[in-house]
Amino acid sequence: MNATEALFFWSTTLFLAMTFFIVLLALMFKKENVFKYANYSLLTAFATLSTFGILRWTLTGHPPFVTLFESMITSIWFVLLFFILLLKFNKKTVLLILPVSTITFLMMGWASSLSSEASELSAALTNIWLFIHASFATAGASSFLIGASFSILYLLGEEKLKSYERIAPKVPEFKNLSKMILNFLIFGLILWGVMIVSGAIWAHIAWGRYWAWDPIELWSLISWLLFGLVIHTKITFKISQNLFCKLTIIAAATVVFALWGVGYIYNTIHTYG
Amino acid sequence: MKINLASTRLAFFLIGLLLSLIVISAIIPQKELAENQIIDWHELLGDNYVIIEKLKLDQIYETPYFFIVIGLLALNLIFGNIKRFKIIYKTDKTLIKARHIGSIIFHLSLVLIMVGVILNYLYKFDGALALIEGQSVVDNEHIYSHIYKGPLFEDSYKRFEIKHVKFLTDYELNNTPTNACERSVKENQIAREQKKIITTNFPFSYLGLEFHFDQKFGYAPELVFIDSSNTAIFKSFIRIAIQEHPGQAKHLDYYIIPNTNHRVTIEVFPKNNSIDSTLYKLLVEKDDILLYEDTVRTGDTAYFQNYKVVIPRLRNWCYINVVKSPFLTLIFTSFWLALIGMTIGLIPRVIGTDKK
Incomplete structure (x- = not known):
């Protein structure tokens, strides 16, 4: 990371932390008009992260998907993008900024611990499929992560949250919230599915094998099947929302492992191994 | 106990079984996939090794039961979806919504994928x-x-x-x-x-x-082995295998010269694919006695006892x-069909245009 990149990287981290504290302070001191600053701060974080991504893209000459660091940054970008779109259409979601800013802040922390050195593209990667495969992977993971972070909020309990006088007016309708969680999982399942399919097609073009049970392939299939089951438990079996949220968090953990954790344990043909 | 082949519970059980098999394969290194990772199960597990051997847990993807689970799941999906669709169709046709159509397209394409995967496995x-x-x-x-x-x-x-x-x-x-x-x-x-x-x-x-x-x-240096009477008794390009263990020399291999039984070990240090600056670490042994060890360049002659070794040329391999893959088109088409089905079936649910 050069100095300019570092500036944008750390200011994103800073703005995410600020977003979190602004919401917290606004709740504590019941300052209604302060909430909009949290929105501004989140938008600024999104802008600085976008700038960081564009800088990186121009410097390395390839989209920021190639190293573990870059894939994580892109995922954070997608989390922020999806959430900002949600905020645009659903005004009653101020409290949801808390879990989202926490999760993105933690991911920035993880990313900062990784090597940010740019890597050369290997021949197999110089292909349009890199763009398709990796962007769907990061977008899908982001969608699942948003679902999981909302689930954490859900598990805190509507009544418990509403028992705090200062928070109560900002607590979203939990019925809406559970619907939102399900929608993010469904969205993620489709994106993750496209990722697996495009990966299989690309693998066939590159190696002649559409599926080789590489650890990342294997774990992403596990998480796709798990999310399929989790969604069915809700739609078909109508299990309790609490259990559904817990299952979502477990399934999201396999996504995190599939995308970023596998390289710590296995040797994989995926470049950021 | 009567098992309903069309039930969603059975589907859950089968997917759970499939998932556990995949997780086991993620834990136990698979033979076919980890060619370089040879694990001595006897040493690691003692007599428990028998379990792995009997159930073929180290090559799950080629065992019959893996395909039986997939086959059963395919049957379950076919019966389950047809039954569900039939029920709605019989009660009230107007109840059929985009999500039902999408769901059926999706689940039946999953079946097609499984059929394609099995057929491809059989004929590839x-x-x-x-x-x-x-x-x-x-x-x-x-x-x-x-x-x-x-x-x-x-x-x-x-x-x-x-x-x-x-x-x-x-x-x-x-x-x-x-x-x-x-x-x-x-x-x-x-x-x-x-x-x-x-x-x-x-x-x-x-x-x-x-x-x-x-x-x-990798690299294939030409190895010329010359005896005391200056005749080349061996002259051939030798393919140096790629060693895939991290931290080991990457291009290292040995070759035993026929008749004389000299064992020649060559490690190639390629330099920007330029033959002139490529170095070779050469090791000649016979009956476990080291006869020569040094680094040479292309064209250099290595002398030992009454023999000479030259590497005049370097090629790539x-x-x-x-x-x-005869059923690839079926698999890939069903992949896209599944995604289309998923989108038709689930997006109306997300944007809320498919209320009951």
Whole structure:
């Protein structure tokens, strides 16, 4: 990371932390008009992260998907993008900024611990499929992560949250919230599915094998099947929302492992191994 | 106990079973996949090894029960979806919404994927062959360093002859990060020849087979072994295998000279693909006695006892995957169908246009 990149990287981290504290302070001191600053701060974080991504893209000459660091940054970008779109259409979601800013802040922390050195593209990667495969992977993971972070909020309990006088007016309708969680999982399942399919097609073009049970392939299939089951438990079996949220968090953990954790344990043909 | 083949609970059970098998395969290194990772199960687990051996847990993806689970799941999905659709259709046709159509497309394409995967497994051919520049071979079982034939694969396809004409490096291909093998593939007997450059991501189809260059390449120095009377008793290009263990020398291999039984170990230190600056660590042993050890350049002569060893030339070799996946179109089409089904079935739910 050069100095300019570092500036944008750390200011994103800073703005995410600020977003979190602004919401917290606004709740504590019941300052209604302060909430909009949290929105501004989140938008600024999104802008600085976008700038960081564009800088990186121009410097390395390839989209920021190639190293573990870059894939994580892109995922954070997608989390922020999806959430900002949600905020645009659903005004009653101020409290949801808390879990989202926490999760993105933690991911920035993880990313900062990784090597940010740019890597050369290997021949197999110089292909349009890199763009398709990796962007769907990061977008899908982001969608699942948003679902999981909302689930954490859900598990805190509507009544418990509403028992705090200062928070109560900002607590979203939990019925809406559970619907939102399900929608993010469904969205993620489709994106993750496209990722697996495009990966299989690309693998066939590159190696002649559409599926080789590489650890990342294997774990992403596990998480796709798990999310399929989790969604069915809700739609078909109508299990309790609490259990559904817990299952979502477990399934999201396999996504995190599939995308970023596998390289710590296995040797994989995926470049950021 | 009566088992309802159409029930969603059975589907859950089967997917759970499938998931557990996949998780086991993630924990126990699979034979087929981890060729370099040889694990001594006897040492690691003692007598428990029998469990792994009997259930073939170290090659799950080739066991019958793996395919039986997939087959049962396919049946369950067919029955379950038809039954569900029938119920809605019989009660009230107007109740059929986009999500039902999408759901049925999705689940039946999953079935098609499974059928395609099983058929492909039965009929596929997959071989990897390593060729040195200038070398040409006629297709037969022995030329492949790795070969997989499906149980129902018929060996009746037309044989081909393949020649590695030249290995092109990045520098020769406009400095793009692509290595390529220029290959001439010839249908045997009939002199119909196709000369093609095979690059990563750009395979070449011929005779119903696909030829892929999968980026695995190495070096093949020419080894000349000269005896005391100055006659070359051995002269050939030797393929130096790629060692894949991290932290080990990458291009290191040995060769035993016929008749004299000298064991020559060569490690290649390639320098930007320039032959002049390429170094070789040369080790000659006979009957476990070290006769020579030093680093040489291309063209240098190494003397020991009454013999001489020269490496006059260096060539590249590379792997070509020869693949036949007859049901690939079915699998890929069903992939896209599944995604389309998922989108039709689930998006109305997300945007809320499919209220009950």
